[in-house]
Amino acid sequence: MKLQEGDDANAALLVTTLNICGGRIDEAKEILSDQHYTTLSDLINNISSHLSQHKNKKTSAQELCINAENGSVKHMGMEEDMQKLVQLVHEETTGIDKDIKQTFLLVAKALYYDAYFPAQTVDIHMSKVLFLPVP
Template structure:
C-alpha cells in the first residue's frame, strides 16, 4: 500500500515485510494499519532490517578467507555490531513489556535467527540440517 501511495522512504524493507507477512498470515495482526504505526513495532522493524542488512553484508564478504568470522584466540565473533543488534532484539522481545502481542514479537526473533543461521553456515550445511529435520525419523 505504501508503494502505491508513492511512500518509498517509509516502505518496509524485506526482513520487516517478511515478519509482517508471517504475522498477518498467522492471524496475529488484525488491523495492519494500527500495528504498523505502533512505536514498538516500528523499533522492532528497524532493528530486524538493520540485522538483515548487516548479515547480508557479512555473508557477501564471508567468501574471502581473510574475512573469517571467528577469532582464533577466544572464539568470539568479530562482528560485534551484529551481536549487539541481536542482543537488543532479544531484550525487546523477552524483557520489555509492550502493547504488542508476544507472538508478534517472537516472529521478529525467529526471522532474525533464520537470517543469522543462513549467514553463518554454508548452504550445504543448511540443506543437510533441513533434510535431517524433515526426513530423518526421530527414535
C-alpha cells in the first residue's frame, strides 16, 4: 500500500517484508506501531534516500565533508543517521527482538554497498561468494 501511495519508504518496507518472511514478526500491526520500530524505519529510509542521491550523483557540496588527511568523502546526514541506526540496533533496552533490529543494519549495509560499488563489481562478488569453493 505504501508503494501505491507513492510513499518513499522502500527500505523500511523491505526490512518489514524480510522480517515477516523470516518469521521474526508474527503480528505486523503491533510492531509497526512500536516507537522504536518507527524510529528505525525512519532512519533506514533517510539512509536509503541519501545513498540513492549519492548513487545518482545528486549530493550537494554542502552535504559532503572531505577529509584533508586521506581525501575520503563523507555524507554528513548519512553519517549521523548510520551512527544512530547502529546505536539503536545494538541497544538492549528497546524491547524489539535483536534479529529484527539486525535486519535494519543488514539492509543499510546492502544499500551502502550498492551505492558505492558498480553493478559489475557486485555481480563478481556475489558469484565468488555463491559459486567458488571455500578453502
